[in-house]
Structures are given as C-alpha cells and as structure tokens.
Amino acid sequence: MNKKIIITGATGSIGKILCKELIKRGDEVTIFTRNPAQAKSIIEGAKEYIKWNYETPEEWNNYLNGKNAVIHLAGVSIAGRRWNSIYKKLIFDSRIISTRNLVKAFEEVEQKPAIFISASAVGYYGNAEDDIVTESSKCGNDFLSQVCKAWELESEKVESFGTRRISIRTGIVLSANGALKRMLLPYKLFIGGPIGSGKQWFPWIHIDDLIRIYLYALDNPGISGIINASSPKPVTMKEFASTLGKILHRPSLFSVPLFALRIAIGEAAESVAASQRAIPEKLLESGFKFKFENVEDALKNILE
Numbered sequence: 470m471n472k473k474i475i476i477t478g479a480t481g482s483i484g485k486i487l488c489k490e491l492i493k494r495g496d497e498v499t500i501f502t503r504n505p506a507q508a509k510s511i512i513e514g515a516k517e518y519i520k521w522n523y524e525t526p527e528e529w530n531n532y533l534n535g536k537n538a539v540i541h542l543a544g545v546s547i548a549g550r551r552w553n554s555i556y557k558k559l560i561f562d563s564r565i566i567s568t569r570n571l572v573k574a575f576e577e578v579e580q581k582p583a584i585f586i587s588a589s590a591v592g593y594y595g596n597a598e599d600d601i602v603t604e605s606s607k608c609g610n611d612f613l614s615q616v617c618k619a620w621e622l623e624s625e626k627v628e629s630f631g632t633r634r635i636s637i638r639t640g641i642v643l644s645a646n647g648a649l650k651r652m653l654l655p656y657k658l659f660i661g662g663p664i665g666s667g668k669q670w671f672p673w674i675h676i677d678d679l680i681r682i683y684l685y686a687l688d689n690p691g692i693s694g695i696i697n698a699s700s701p702k703p704v705t706m707k708e709f710a711s712t713l714g715k716i717l718h719r720p721s722l723f724s725v726p727l728f729a730l731r732i733a734i735g736e737a738a739e740s741v742a743a744s745q746r747a748i749p750e751k752l753l754e755s756g757f758k759f760k761f762e763n764v765e766d767a768l769k770n771i772l773e
Contacts, residue, residue, distance in 0.1 A: 472687070473497045475533065477521065477567065478542030478588070480504075480511050482647050487540070487680055488512045499532060501543075523567035530574035538584035538687060541624075543567050547590075547613065548648070552737045561616055568623040575630045582632060586686055587624040589636045591672045591699055593617035596743040599670070603750040604638070604695040613740045621695070633693050635686045640672035640699030640747060642679055643767050652713065655723070661714055662723040667707030669744030672699040675761035675770065685757055697749040702762050712765050716772055 474491060478484045479500040491498050492514040501521035502508040508518050521529050523543065533539065544564040550556055568587060575581050594602045595609015608618045621636045628634050643649050655661040682698045704712070714721030731738040749757075761767040 471495045471497065472537040473499070473535065474538045474540060474687075475499045475501060475536050475582070476540045476542065477501045477523075477571075478544065479515075480508050481542060482644060483588075483642065483676070483679065484542045485512055486676065487542075487683055488515065490680055490684065499536070501529060501532075523563070523570055526570040526574050526577075530577045533574050533582055534578040535580045536582045538586065539571060539582050540683065540687070541568060541571055541585070541587040544588065547592075547740070548651075548737065551735045552612075553735070557612060557736075561619070564616060564620045565623055568620060569626075572623060572627045575627060575632065581630050584635075584687060585624065585627045585632050586635045586637065586683065587620070589617050589621055589624075589638045589695075591638050591640050591697065591745045591747045592740055592743070593621070593638055594745050594747065596739070597670075597746060598744050599746060601746050601748055602697075603748050604697055609743075611739055611743070612736065633690065635693055635696060637682065637686065637696050637698045638747070639679060640674045640697075640703075640745075642676055643673055643771060644676035645771055649768075649771065653717070656714060656717045656719040656721075659719060660723045661710065661717075661719055662721050662725065663706040663710040664725045665706065665727045665742035667705060667710065667724055669706050669742060670703050670746035671706045671709045672703050672745045672747040673709065673764060673767070674699045675767040677770075678759050678761055681760070682752065682757070685752075689755070692751075692755060694751075696751050697747050698752075699747045699749055700762055700764070700767070701749055701753060701759060702764070703746050703748070704764050709764060713768060716765070716768050 479488050498515040499517040500508050500515045505518035592613035595611045595614040686692045710721045
C-alpha cells in the first residue's frame with residue numbers, strides 16, 4: 470500500500486536519494502524545506518513542497534493531518550565548519566528544536582501519522598574504544614553524544630500518541646559525496662592515510678544499504694525504537710585507509726595526527742577520531758540482509 474509521507478532534510482545527501490526511491494515506488498511525498506523552489510529543482514515528482522521553518526510550527530503543522538509517516542532528516546552538517554559556541558548551538562537546535570516542534574505538531578492534528586522515523590548517529594556512543602556497541606550500549610559523554618541523546622529523547626515523546634517511532638543511529642555513510650569525497654583528495658596527492666592512531670573503529674555503511682534500512686523501517690511494523698545503521702563488519706581506521714589506497718592505487722602511509730586535526734577543525738576532531746565498533750544487532754535479528762557487508766566491496770562499488 471502506498472504511503473503519504475512527509476520528509477524533512479530532503480535536499481541533503483541522504484534525503485534526496487531516499488525521496489527519489491519513495492517517489493519511484495509510488496509513495497506520495499510532501500517535502501518540508503526552507504527553500505521550496507530549490508527542492509523542486511533537485512527532487513522532481515513530490516506532491517507538495519512546503520515552506521518549513523522548524524521554529525514556527527503554526528505555518529506547517531496542519532500538513533501532518535492524514536499522513537502515514539514523517540521522516541525527519543533535517544539538521545545542519547556536523548562537519549559543516551569549525552565548531553564554536555555559535556555553530557554548536559546550531560547543530561543542537563536544528564536537531565532538537567525541530568524534532569520537538571514536529572512532535573508537538575502531532576497534538577494539533579486529528580489523524581496523526583502512524584510512523585515517525587528520525588535520524589540519529591553512532592556518535593551517540595562517544596569514544597567506545599574497542600568495546601562492541603549495540604543499541605543497548607550506554608551513551609558517551611562528549612558534545613555529539615549528548616546531542617544524539619537529546620535528539621532521541623525528543624523523538625521518543627511521539628510514542629505517547631500511539632505512533633511507532635524509529636531513531637536510526639547512522640554510521641559514516643559511504644557514497645559518491647559526503648565524507649568519502651573529502652577523503653579522496655589526500656590520496657590523489659599521494660599523501661593519503663588514516664586519521665589519528667588508525668586503531669579506532671570506523672562504523673561505515675554504504676548509502677544503498679542506508680536507504681534500504683529507511684524503507685525497511687518504514688514498511689515493517691515490528692521495527693521500532695533504536696536501530697544501528699552501520700555495516701555488521703566495522704573495520705579499524707587503518708584498515709579502511711589501506712583498503713581505500715589499494716582501490717585508488719595510491720599509498721596509505723601519511724596519518725593525520727590528532728593534534729593537527731584539532732588545529733584544523735577544533736573540538737570536532739574528538740568526534741571525527743572517536744572509536745565506535747557499532748554492530749546493527751536489531752537489524753540482523755529482524756532478518757535484514759545487507760548488500761554491502763565488506764568495506765572493499767562497498768568502496769569498489771562507489772569508486773570503480
């Protein structure tokens with residue numbers, strides 16, 4: 470059965486691919502966006518493009534009435550620029566206040582959406598070193614961990630309306646854009662290598678599998694609560710860098726020390742170099758099958 474779906478963050482690297490898949494399969498997609506004209510030029514075929522300011526819900530809350538699902542991806546880029554107090558507040562507010570106001574909007578509508586899917590991140594776990602982390606593992610103590618914790622707590626409130634809530638803790642997404650694209654330049658200059666010690670665990674996921682996870686969560690009533698969205702076979706940063714160099718036919722010898730990373734991006738360096746040996750336990754137990762479990766296969770699919 471086709472669904473009526475609202476999606477925020479639709480023009481981001483994940484959102485635009487997810488929107489196209491939803492439209493392709495026949496779902497009726499309504500896009501909440503700061504720039505409807507731009508969204509329409511990027512994503513064709515949505516039913517509506519609604520002007521969305523997350524701080525003023527009265528302008529858009531009635532559009533939730535009668536929809537089957539809300540998929541909430543909006544939030545400024547974690548790696549958008551060097552963290553300072555102003556940008557950290559924007560990282561927090563764009564996730565927590567937007568989620569809070571979306572959930573509050575459920576109170577105002579008669580026919581409430583049955584499903585609420587919100588993004589989150591494996592950054593929830595902070596620096597877990599060599600420990601395996603699953604959905605039941607404890608929250609970390611750094612800034613990004615606390616953002617994810619607050620984000621998920623706001624999402625959880627939607628359950629009071631009888632809505633099925635899923636928070637998707639996403640790993641490092643491998644795609645033609647995003648994090649991987651930024652990693653390629655040093656290799657092209659023959660100065661590629663791991664970040665930090667290289668011993669930290671790198672919780673990656675191929676973009677195709679991430680999109681499939683969102684669709685799986687949307688369509689399966691048995692899926693709820695927290696989901697780790699990362700490959701069941703995480704690798705160390707050194708293994709990842711070595712594999713990337715092998716595929717690009719470039720050396721992987723020049724590590725980026727943590728102190729240099731701190732100079733370049735400030736406090737964000739701690740999150741970039743954190744170790745998260747994340748396992749998608751709930752997905753595996755539910756029977757979800759990954760297309761890309763092996764990092765070499767994933768990178769070859771994207772880069773070759």
